[in-house]
Amino acid sequence: MALDSKIPNGPIADKWTNYKDHINLVNPANKRNLDIIVVGTGLAGGSAAATLAELGYNVKAFCFQDSPRRAHSIAAQGGINAAKNYKGDGDSVYRLFYDTVKGGDYRAREANVHRLAEVSANIIDQCVAQGVPLAREYGGLLDNRSFGGTLVSRTFYAQGQTGQQLLLGAYSAMNRQIGRGKIKMYNRHEMLDIVIVNGKARGIIARDLITGKIERHSAHAVVIGSGGYGNVFFLSTNAMGSNATAAWKIHKKGAFFANPCYTQIHPTCIPVSGDHQSKLTLMSESLRNDGRIWVPKKLEDAQAIREGKKKAIDLSEEERDYFLERRYPAFGNLVPRDVASRAAKERCDAGFGVNKTGEAVYLDFAAAIERYGKEAAHVKGLNENDKALVTKLGTDIVKSKYGNLFQMYLKIVDEDPYVTPMMIYPAVHYTMGGTWVDYNLMTTIPGCFSIGESNFSDHGANRLGASALMQGLADGYFVLPYTIGDYLAPDIKMGPISTDLPEFVEAENAVVDQINKFINNNGKHSVDYFHKKLGKIMWNKVGMARNAKGLTEAIEEIAALREEFYKDVKVPGSAFEFNQELEKATRVADFLELGELFAKDALHRNESCGGHFREEYQTEEGEALRDDENFAYVAAWEYKGKPSDAVLHKEPLNYENIKLVQRSYK
Secondary structure (H helix, E strand, O other): OOOOOOOOOOOOOOHHHHHHHHOOOOOHHHHOOOEEEEEOOOHHHHHHHHHHHHHOOEEEEEOOOOOHHHOHHHHOOOOEEOOOOOOOOOOOHHHHHHHHHHHOOOOOOHHHHHHHHHHHHHHHHHHHHHOOOOOEOOOOOEOOEOOOOOOOOOEEOOOOOHHHHHHHHHHHHHHHHHHHOOEEEEOOEEEEEEEEEOOEEEEEEEEEOOOOOEEEEEOOEEEEOOOOOHHHHOOOOOOOOOOOHHHHHHHHOOOOEEOOOOEEEEEEEOOOOOOOOOOOOEOOHHHHHOOEEEEEOOHHHHHHHHOOOOOHHHOOHHHEEOHHHHHOOOOHHHOOHHHHHHHHHHHHHHHHOOOOOOOOEEEEOHHHHHHHHHHHHHHHOOOOOOHHHHHHHHHHHHHHHHHHHHHHHHHHHOOOOOOOOEEEEEEEEEEOOEEOOOOOOEOOOOOEEEOHHHEOOOOOOOOOOOOHHHHHHHHHHHHHHHHHHHHHHHHOOOOOOOOOOHHHHHHHHHHHHHHHHHHHOOOOEOHHHHHHHHHHHHHHHHOOOEOHHHHHHHHHHHHHHHHHHHHHEOOOOOOOOOOHHHHHHHHHHHHHHHHHHHHHHHHHOOOOEOOEOEOOOEOOOOOEOOOHHHHOEEEEEEOOOOHHHOEEEEEEOOOOOOOOOOOOOO
């Protein structure tokens, strides 16, 4: 099958406008006769469901949480990018486009990224109209802050809870349509398969997680907005329930899976403290605006800190190595996430880590508190040399910007970050890979669309901070509502789709068979036993740094673990009740396949780029070394029965508007 990205012709700045001017439309009367299923109610799924219902379509929305507002988008902290140039510092649509492509290490699709930059400004207007309480300056104008990988301030935010506030905006729009009867909401329902009729996506099989009942749901199109697959590592910043099942099920039915090895390691997470943990906690990248990252210059000082003989505040400025500022003076602490993560790992691997495990660096706010405090004292006409006063004033300002994040850190670590520097270490965060989609956001299954983090299209090999929320809302509010109408236009006379078709029966039977096998399996190990084993293989051999030997071993070990899983997993309880172990079993079964494809993709890509770092391919300075001649393409994998048999399809990335150069932040 040849990949057709369906990118419109013409200059890149005109593609989206010209596309919208010439697509097929569905008139309001006909929209009432068309059904759309939306799986996932985060920022992408929630905004899509609300907008499609507002347009007049009949929407069925599914989430496994008890409410759409509990989608994992709520955990996003730092902000959302938009090219409004409110700071007058040189930002523009082109600059956001350029930063996103460069930040993705030149492995994103140009046309999609430019469209994302174009609609970004509309997102902010939409959210303000919904009442989202974005931060404002003293004069009442919306405020911006900087994020990694850029030289401008374009990130809009709501203290450290931006995702929560944006999600509540989308949720309120959804609720209006639920009240009108245009959205039928299925809480506590999980999609377990897609139904394809005559080559087109026409419905899903879902399980009611409260009763265990298996249900058939039909529609004229299916939209997947179920997020990423970071929990394949077990420990990640994702919510424990976040999973890849919806995306993986459509992959097994014909949707190509693109670039699974492109997974982002976030540099500012609370370090791992032991095997008891079930997830990791993210400290927003916005903290890198004011926090300075450092380790001791001397190995003996690092050793003394690990042994509890010294504290961070005992070291003078001269005894500290602000390694990001030293290595990347142009961007300093605001280098992209992959660069910052690898630099922290390198320092810790060299023995300079500062917690008991040796896997942590400091994120220090003392300089910011002093700077803000002196400025505030000057404005108020107070003594700028009064250290106690300056500290109080500066602390109040930092608290106004990041207070909930500092409170969260205090509750988890039991140390006050206003006094003692935070300890952070990289952890799995966002997945840039996902289902392959064309310019219309449609997968290789006609009628099956994928939006937000569940698709691959916008972030290349590494995502810029504050771009996840931007993509989710862009896809849901401003892109999919156009593209799906073009697809649905021929179906206006089709009428409702029966769930009694043999394709629905077959898909339901396959779901029931898998569930029965888990319930009747007389194994001796829990689902988490296997998930943790998978996570350790993934982190140790497919994590922040990879090599051919480790990846080859990982592929073999994951295949063996999957075989052991089906033979020896124990799922207690019944299929017809609230059974979280059964839920986890179906999800981990998918992770055990996805993990192998992940490693296979990383092994075939003989280069380093963005979040994919192969130790064999690096510069003398330890930076990622791309191979644009051989690997400037999207790797889209076709399912052929098992991950080892997956077939590779390539979509060339033709950079017509940005010159391919070695990425530098110095």
